[in-house]
Amino acid sequence: MKRKIAAIFAADIAGYSRLVAEDEEETLRRLASYREVIDDFIAKANGRIFNTAGDAVLAEFPSAVDAVRCAIDIQESLRTRNMAYPPSRQMSFRIGITIGDVVERNGDLLGDGVNIAARLEGLAEVGGICVSRAVHEQVANKLSVQFADIGAQEVKNIPTPVHAYMVAMRREDGTYTTPKLKKPASRMAAAPVWMWPLVVAIVSVVAILVTGFLYNTKLKQAMTAAVTPAATPSPTPTAVAVAPSPTPTQMAKAPMAPMPPSNAGAAMAPMPAPSPSAVPLTGKLVADSVPFINERIRSYLAGDYSASGDYKAFALNVGGFSGSALNQPTEEAARNMALDQCQKRADAAQSPRRCELYAVGNNVVYTHGKPPMPPSPFFRHDAMTERAFASKDFPMVRDPAKVRLENIFVPAAKSRSVALGPGGQYFMVLGAPTPEDSARRSLESCGAISGVACMIVAVDDNFVVPIPTLLRITGFFHAASNASIIADARDEVVRKLGDAMGWNAVAVGTAGRPGLGLKAADEQTAVNTALADCARRDSDCHVIAIGPFTVGPIN
Numbered sequence: 001m002k003r004k005i006a007a008i009f010a011a012d013i014a015g016y017s018r019l020v021a022e023d024e025e026e027t028l029r030r031l032a033s034y035r036e037v038i039d040d041f042i043a044k045a046n047g048r049i050f051n052t053a054g055d056a057v058l059a060e061f062p063s064a065v066d067a068v069r070c071a072i073d074i075q076e077s078l079r080t081r082n083m084a085y086p087p088s089r090q091m092s093f094r095i096g097i098t099i100g101d102v103v104e105r106n107g108d109l110l111g112d113g114v115n116i117a118a119r120l121e122g123l124a125e126v127g128g129i130c131v132s133r134a135v136h137e138q139v140a141n142k143l144s145v146q147f148a149d150i151g152a153q154e155v156k157n158i159p160t161p162v163h164a165y166m167v168a169m170r171r172e173d174g175t176y177t178t179p180k181l182k183k184p185a186s187r188m189a190a191a192p193v194w195m196w197p198l199v200v201a202i203v204s205v206v207a208i209l210v211t212g213f214l215y216n217t218k219l220k221q222a223m224t225a226a227v228t229p230a231a232t233p234s235p236t237p238t239a240v241a242v243a244p245s246p247t248p249t250q251m252a253k254a255p256m257a258p259m260p261p262s263n264a265g266a267a268m269a270p271m272p273a274p275s276p277s278a279v280p281l282t283g284k285l286v287a288d289s290v291p292f293i294n295e296r297i298r299s300y301l302a303g304d305y306s307a308s309g310d311y312k313a314f315a316l317n318v319g320g321f322s323g324s325a326l327n328q329p330t331e332e333a334a335r336n337m338a339l340d341q342c343q344k345r346a347d348a349a350q351s352p353r354r355c356e357l358y359a360v361g362n363n364v365v366y367t368h369g370k371p372p373m374p375p376s377p378f379f380r381h382d383a384m385t386e387r388a389f390a391s392k393d394f395p396m397v398r399d400p401a402k403v404r405l406e407n408i409f410v411p412a413a414k415s416r417s418v419a420l421g422p423g424g425q426y427f428m429v430l431g432a433p434t435p436e437d438s439a440r441r442s443l444e445s446c447g448a449i450s451g452v453a454c455m456i457v458a459v460d461d462n463f464v465v466p467i468p469t470l471l472r473i474t475g476f477f478h479a480a481s482n483a484s485i486i487a488d489a490r491d492e493v494v495r496k497l498g499d500a501m502g503w504n505a506v507a508v509g510t511a512g513r514p515g516l517g518l519k520a521a522d523e524q525t526a527v528n529t530a531l532a533d534c535a536r537r538d539s540d541c542h543v544i545a546i547g548p549f550t551v552g553p554i555n
Helices: 016-022 024-044 064-082 112-123 133-139 185-189 195-227 295-307 331-348 399-409 435-450 487-497 523-535
Strands: 002-013 048-053 056-061 093-105 108-110 129-132 146-153 162-168 266-268 313-316 322-325 356-360 417-420 426-429 455-459 472-476 503-508 514-520 542-546 549-552
Touching (some): 024 048, 024 064, 048 108, 064 162, 108 112, 112 129, 133 162, 322 331, 399 426, 487 503
Antiparallel strands (some): 002 056, 417 455, 503 542
């Protein structure tokens, strides 16, 4: 057996037995779906699930910060999913977190740390999080989270009271809930016996005064109602659903940056507004064709959204934020709610992009066409050119962007990627389920913003394109339209470059005759070969391209 200190996370469903009794099959199906969300968030936060039983989940984390951030992400994501169901069928978790000494045995963890986490979970509100004082001290100055001190709590099978704090959860409008304070049990137990008659007397007097006040108030209201017509209540939606949120980006690690909500799946540089396509998207909604969104939202659109009746709407922005409304009283109400949900999410993550309607009912109404995309595959791994990512070497962006990449992209959860536009625009998607999904989404957003196809430059920890160092990168290289190469030679250059792996270079002379250095093991060899090839058919040769970039002299 091995002892260690760990942050212990305990969660289970409030009212699980009632949910099972009412509809066992549906409850178990939704539990499996919700568990996928929880397991995914725990894995991305470097946690490990060490025990499960029915609806309960026990996990360990290397730090309290990771555990609390993960718990917030889980609760916000599940709250969004629950909005598609009536209150009586919502499946909400309580979560408790503590730091404690535990014993590891055959992968399982035992000890007071586990027991206290389970007791804190019992103290948490439905859909809420309760943490110990040790956890509060660790995260209070590291996360943009508000706490309510509920004092020392007597809990079962723990000999000393546990000082606990409730986490204030974010509402849809960006404000925070106010957790209900629970009176410390230890203080009540200490009250002397002689005080109880006095307490009873005071309570009785207060009750009499309150009763009289309420009676007089009710009487006045009844008199007012007799002369004032009743206001017509406004119609309310029967059910509202918001699209599932993108995977968290861990952007909180950037200096001075607030912790983003769980739907902040992407980050971008300040860039121009997207260029509208000449051909707006129309037709029936096809989930697989919707740009910018992650696979969870795509599944939601293909399932719950498509199956729902009118009135409904779905909104998104090029940053990957989205919102939806189901079962609204009118089409206008659905439109407004979807846009409002999406914009609140985008504003909370400080996204500069405005949300737009993508679909009303099952019909696409998006005013922009599909974002321009490069041919697939979107990136390739090449051992000869791939190297470790370094923010200082990121091409075509200024120093502030390199600092942003260092602070946000480098420490973020995998899978992550950065797409680069020919004008220096860039867009990163962080914490995606796969590198391919991250690449697709970053290319879609970058393409929509820049108006032309972008290029995947980095995936996870590596540059996946050759990054020249011998000459200065000036732009993207397109042999078919490069004016430095004579027109009748461009097709051959395109053909020979084709799928050539390794380092490739292109040189031209005064007559525009090209020379190529292909499939070289290093940059210098490619450059030397290209210059030598050019010199055989032209004069005053110089290198114009290395890999996918045009290059020029280093100033």
